[in-house]
Amino acid sequence: MRTGLSQDLIARVLGAAPKYTIAELEEKFPPRTLPDGAMVTRFAPSPTGFMHLGNLYSGLIDYKLAQQSNGVFMLRIEDTDTKREIKEAVGIVIDSLAKFGITYNNDETYGPYYQSQRKDIYHSVAAELLRNGRAYPCFLSQEEMDEIRENQKAAGFATGIYGEFARYRDITPDEIIEHLDNGEVPSIRLYSTGDPNKRIFFKDTVRGSISVPENNEDIVLIKSTDRLPTYHFAHLCDDHFMRVTHVVRGEEYFGTVALHIQMFNMMGWKLPNYIHTATLDKIDEETGKQRKMSKRKDPENNVAFFMQEGWPTDALIEYLGNILAPGYEEAKLKGAVKNFWEYEMKPKKIPMSGGLFDMKKLEWWAKEYIGAMSVSDLVKSVATWANEYGDEKQKMQVADIDYLTAVLSIERDNPKRIRKDFITWKQTLAIEEFFWDELFVPNAEYKYNADVLRAFLETFDIADNKDTWWNKIVAVAEKFGVKNGDVAMDLRVALSGRTNTPDLYSIMQVMGADRVVKRIKALL
RNA sequence: GGUCCCAUCGUCUAGAGGUCAGGACAUCGGAUUCUCAUUCCGGUAACAUGGGUUCGAUUCCCAUUGGGACUGCCA
Incomplete structure (x- = not known):
C-alpha cells in the first residue's frame, strides 16, 4: 500500500471530483430483498455488432438461473471500448433476446445499464482506491509500454506492468502534479501487493476448488484514453452494486479471477459466485481439427444466421439447453417436463469441457419441435x-x-x-x-408411362375417398401389367416433379382437381 | 515460454471403488408404407497412455500425451 492522494489531487487525476463516497453508493444501490436462493444474474455483452452462439449460451444460463430461482436477470451493455463500438449493435442484442423469449428486468434502482453511463460510479470507487493508496495514476505512454513488453519478452520475463516495470508505482504528489501540469492524462492503475509465489484459493461453481498464483500486475482500472473503466474494474463495481450473485462468463476470464478476488477483498466486498463456461467448438472443415467457433469462418456462429435461415428459435433453446443442463433431454423424452423452461438446471452440472456444436443434433431437435407443433x-x-x-x-x-x-x-x-x-x-x-404453379418445375428427366397417366385421368374423381382412389390406381396397374407403386410414381412425378413426396392422395386433395388434371395433361 | 482448465462410443453426455459402462444424436440392418419422411424392432461403437493406492480402478493420486483458454489502456 502506498500513501494516499489528497482530495484535490484525486479530483485533478480523475478530471473531476468524485460524485459519491462508497457509503453513498452502498445506500444508493441497497442489497436486494429477494427470497432465499434467488439468483441475481446479468447478461453483459459488449456491443460488437452481432450476437454469437457463445453469447446466447451464457445468456441462457444467466436467464435460466434467475428464472428458476425467482431471482433477477439483467441486461448490461459493456460499451467501454469506445474504439470498437458499433451503432446498431445494442439493437441486435435486444432483438435477439426477444426472439428467443429471453426477457430481462432492468430495475431503475440499479441502473443505468450502459457502462458508458456509469462513469460516476467507477470514478467514485477509483477515488476511494486513490485515497487509500490501493491505486495510483500512471503516466506510461503506449510506446513505453510496448517497449517494456518487448524487453520482457526478449528477457523471458512475464509481460505486464508489475514490480520494477511499474515505473509510476511510487510516484509522489509533486511528480503527479508535474505530469498533470504538462497536460498528460493518467490511467489509474491498481497498486498490487499480490505475491505470485503465494497461491489464492477459490471455488468455481462448475469446476470446484481452484488455486492460482496471486496477481501482481498493476492492472489498469481507468483508461487514460476515455477515462472509462477496464473490464476488470467495471466487473468489480457493477457486479457489486448491481448486487449480482452469480457471474456467468466464458472460460477466457478464468485467468483473471485472481485479480478479481484481489479487488473484491481490497474493497471488503462479498465475492460473487463464478460460473466459467466452456467454449462452443466445431470441427474445422479444412484441418479436421476441433476449434473454437469463429465469427469469420462460421456463419452459424452468428445467431442472426439461425433467424435468417428460419430455424425455430425454441429448437435452438432446447438444443443449447440440453448442453448446459445435461439430463434435460432424458427428462423430456420421459415426459417429466414439457420444455427447457420447466426443467430445473443444476449450476454444478454445467459442463466444463468444450462442446462441439452438432448441427445434426440441432436438426433433430428442430424436427421434433416442429413435429410437435399444431x-x-x-x-x-x-x-x-x-x-x-x-x-x-x-x-x-x-x-x-x-x-x-x-x-x-x-x-x-x-x-x-x-x-x-x-x-x-x-x-x-x-x-x-x-x-404453387409459379414455382412448380416439371420433371423432364423422368420417363412417364403416358398410357397409365391417361388411364388414371379417365377415372379420376377428386371426390373419391382414399380407398376408392387407391382401388382405381390398382385397376390401372393391372390393366397395364405394372406395379401399383409404378402408377403412383408416375403420378407423383407428374404432379410434383419429384420422386419423393408425402402422401399422394393428400397432395391431390390439396392441389385440387384442376391443378391435378392440368399437370397430368401437360405431359400427354 | 509462463499460468490455468479439461479428457467415457464419431458427437453430447450418465455413471459408480466391484455395472453386461447407461441414454440421446449420427450410423448400420430388419419390419411397415404408393416413394420419401415417419413409426416399431435390432446391431456396431467409448472409459487417452504409464505408474501408483487398493483384494479390486475406467472411477482416487502422480506423471505423460492430447485438446483448450489466458498472457492488451478488448471484453
Missing part, C-alpha cells in the same frame, strides 16, 4: 418468418394462408405418423414449392 402454429411461424426474412417467392407462398395451411396439414393428422422432414421455416417452404 398446424396453425406451424403456419403462423412459417408465415411470420417469410414476411420478415423471406424473398418474393417465399412471401408469395404464405400469401394465401388457407392454401398454405392445407399444404402444411399433410401427414399431420395421425400423432404417430407426423412427418419429420421439416427443419427450418425456409426449408419447409422450399420442399413444398411444387404446390
Whole structure:
C-alpha cells in the first residue's frame, strides 16, 4: 500500500471530483430483498455488432438461473471500448433476446445499464482506491509500454506492468502534479501487493476448488484514453452494486479471477459466485481439427444466421439447453417436463469441457419441435418468418394462408405418423414449392408411362375417398401389367416433379382437381 | 515460454471403488408404407497412455500425451 492522494489531487487525476463516497453508493444501490436462493444474474455483452452462439449460451444460463430461482436477470451493455463500438449493435442484442423469449428486468434502482453511463460510479470507487493508496495514476505512454513488453519478452520475463516495470508505482504528489501540469492524462492503475509465489484459493461453481498464483500486475482500472473503466474494474463495481450473485462468463476470464478476488477483498466486498463456461467448438472443415467457433469462418456462429435461415428459435433453446443442463433431454423424452423452461438446471452440472456444436443434433431437435407443433402454429411461424426474412417467392407462398395451411396439414393428422422432414421455416417452404404453379418445375428427366397417366385421368374423381382412389390406381396397374407403386410414381412425378413426396392422395386433395388434371395433361 | 482448465462410443453426455459402462444424436440392418419422411424392432461403437493406492480402478493420486483458454489502456 502506498500513501494516499489528497482530495484535490484525486479530483485533478480523475478530471473531476468524485460524485459519491462508497457509503453513498452502498445506500444508493441497497442489497436486494429477494427470497432465499434467488439468483441475481446479468447478461453483459459488449456491443460488437452481432450476437454469437457463445453469447446466447451464457445468456441462457444467466436467464435460466434467475428464472428458476425467482431471482433477477439483467441486461448490461459493456460499451467501454469506445474504439470498437458499433451503432446498431445494442439493437441486435435486444432483438435477439426477444426472439428467443429471453426477457430481462432492468430495475431503475440499479441502473443505468450502459457502462458508458456509469462513469460516476467507477470514478467514485477509483477515488476511494486513490485515497487509500490501493491505486495510483500512471503516466506510461503506449510506446513505453510496448517497449517494456518487448524487453520482457526478449528477457523471458512475464509481460505486464508489475514490480520494477511499474515505473509510476511510487510516484509522489509533486511528480503527479508535474505530469498533470504538462497536460498528460493518467490511467489509474491498481497498486498490487499480490505475491505470485503465494497461491489464492477459490471455488468455481462448475469446476470446484481452484488455486492460482496471486496477481501482481498493476492492472489498469481507468483508461487514460476515455477515462472509462477496464473490464476488470467495471466487473468489480457493477457486479457489486448491481448486487449480482452469480457471474456467468466464458472460460477466457478464468485467468483473471485472481485479480478479481484481489479487488473484491481490497474493497471488503462479498465475492460473487463464478460460473466459467466452456467454449462452443466445431470441427474445422479444412484441418479436421476441433476449434473454437469463429465469427469469420462460421456463419452459424452468428445467431442472426439461425433467424435468417428460419430455424425455430425454441429448437435452438432446447438444443443449447440440453448442453448446459445435461439430463434435460432424458427428462423430456420421459415426459417429466414439457420444455427447457420447466426443467430445473443444476449450476454444478454445467459442463466444463468444450462442446462441439452438432448441427445434426440441432436438426433433430428442430424436427421434433416442429413435429410437435399444431398446424396453425406451424403456419403462423412459417408465415411470420417469410414476411420478415423471406424473398418474393417465399412471401408469395404464405400469401394465401388457407392454401398454405392445407399444404402444411399433410401427414399431420395421425400423432404417430407426423412427418419429420421439416427443419427450418425456409426449408419447409422450399420442399413444398411444387404446390404453387409459379414455382412448380416439371420433371423432364423422368420417363412417364403416358398410357397409365391417361388411364388414371379417365377415372379420376377428386371426390373419391382414399380407398376408392387407391382401388382405381390398382385397376390401372393391372390393366397395364405394372406395379401399383409404378402408377403412383408416375403420378407423383407428374404432379410434383419429384420422386419423393408425402402422401399422394393428400397432395391431390390439396392441389385440387384442376391443378391435378392440368399437370397430368401437360405431359400427354 | 509462463499460468490455468479439461479428457467415457464419431458427437453430447450418465455413471459408480466391484455395472453386461447407461441414454440421446449420427450410423448400420430388419419390419411397415404408393416413394420419401415417419413409426416399431435390432446391431456396431467409448472409459487417452504409464505408474501408483487398493483384494479390486475406467472411477482416487502422480506423471505423460492430447485438446483448450489466458498472457492488451478488448471484453
